[in-house]
Amino acid sequence: MKLLKFPSIMKMPKFKLPKVAKKRTVKVGLPPGTLVYTGEVRDEPVRTTYMIYDAEHYEEGEIKSIEELNSHVDKPEVTWINVDGIHDTGIIESIGNAFKLHPSILEDIVDTEQRPRMEDFDDYIFVTLKMLVYKEKNREVTSEHISLILGPNYLITFQERPGDIFDIIRGRIRTGKGRIRQSGDDYLAYALIDTVIDQYYIILERIGEVVEEIEEELMSRPKIETLQQIYYLKREMIFLRKSVWPLREVIGGLDRSDSALIKQETGRFFRDVYDHTIQAIDMVETYRDMLSGMLDLYLSSISNRMNEVMKVLTIIATIFIPLTFIAGVYGMNFLNMPELRWEYGYYLIWLVMLIITMLMVIYFKRKRWL
Numbered sequence: 001m002k003l004l005k006f007p008s009i010m011k012m013p014k015f016k017l018p019k020v021a022k023k024r025t026v027k028v029g030l031p032p033g034t035l036v037y038t039g040e041v042r043d044e045p046v047r048t049t050y051m052i053y054d055a056e057h058y059e060e061g062e063i064k065s066i067e068e069l070n071s072h073v074d075k076p077e078v079t080w081i082n083v084d085g086i087h088d089t090g091i092i093e094s095i096g097n098a099f100k101l102h103p104s105i106l107e108d109i110v111d112t113e114q115r116p117r118m119e120d121f122d123d124y125i126f127v128t129l130k131m132l133v134y135k136e137k138n139r140e141v142t143s144e145h146i147s148l149i150l151g152p153n154y155l156i157t158f159q160e161r162p163g164d165i166f167d168i169i170r171g172r173i174r175t176g177k178g179r180i181r182q183s184g185d186d187y188l189a190y191a192l193i194d195t196v197i198d199q200y201y202i203i204l205e206r207i208g209e210v211v212e213e214i215e216e217e218l219m220s221r222p223k224i225e226t227l228q229q230i231y232y233l234k235r236e237m238i239f240l241r242k243s244v245w246p247l248r249e250v251i252g253g254l255d256r257s258d259s260a261l262i263k264q265e266t267g268r269f270f271r272d273v274y275d276h277t278i279q280a281i282d283m284v285e286t287y288r289d290m291l292s293g294m295l296d297l298y299l300s301s302i303s304n305r306m307n308e309v310m311k312v313l314t315i316i317a318t319i320f321i322p323l324t325f326i327a328g329v330y331g332m333n334f335l336n337m338p339e340l341r342w343e344y345g346y347y348l349i350w351l352v353m354l355i356i357t358m359l360m361v362i363y364f365k366r367k368r369w370l
Helices: 066-073 089-098 103-110 167-175 185-220 224-256 264-330 345-366
Strands: 002-005 047-053 058-063 078-084 117-120 125-135 140-151 154-159
Touching (some): 058 167, 066 089, 078 089, 078 185, 089 103, 103 125, 117 224, 185 224, 185 264, 224 264, 264 345
Parallel strands (some): 078 154
Antiparallel strands (some): 002 140, 117 125, 125 140, 140 154
């Protein structure tokens, strides 16, 4: 699980992505299909729940054994099985054996660094993607690796940890609202994927707000913290781009799939999700371009401020050059200097210096240097 953070505008960084130890190196030299969990170390047990429904009724509960899992899947109704926790590779392997999943699929399920992808195996369709959730309370975005197995009359979802954004889908199943109870497991897969992509819009809207705040800072008085914020945002946009861009291929594959597991009418919904994905990608690219432009604007602003400071210092130095010359001449104190014995000599020198200063200021203003 990765974590992005949205602190207040005056704090750094605006987004915080804690470093997560990559465990890909432990897979080097292992046979293909070896299950290696690459996410955070977790102690809680894996929890498997189910929801079985059709147009008339629904039931839900918790699955305690693989035998019970098989008995639920054999029913003619739509069965949604959700696995909270992929850190126990033994349980994931048992589920894979029960549903005859390919070893490479199981390997991708427990690999939290796997990029989003989709693969059609005729008997089932495998989809993996990143679920981003924005938490308004502490202004954080959590990233979670999620996988879906779409089979005949069943859908299996694998998540890193309990708690997700699918409660709204569960609520619609329980209350029978919408068309989800009248539709098949392919529509359920669409609803879950659509909910995940909708969260991307929430994240991107928050990023847009932060970008606008940085723009205001750049136009008023940019600071070194502003530059750090821009660099941080650019790095986090790379992370978001890695999560969003592959979805174009994933959703496009579902839309173009000839699998009997996806009905023609559901394909229309996937086309709508594809359009949403393209819009999200466009927003990501737009913000990346804006941040690049902000970096150039920041450097230009700093350069202009430096030029203004240098101009003021140069004007001040130029004004004081003749005054320094006069003061230096009369600071020599030679006895034969006639002005030294004149009663009004001191006041005359001050008058000459003031006149020179005024003339130079007037000249600079006419030249628009001031």
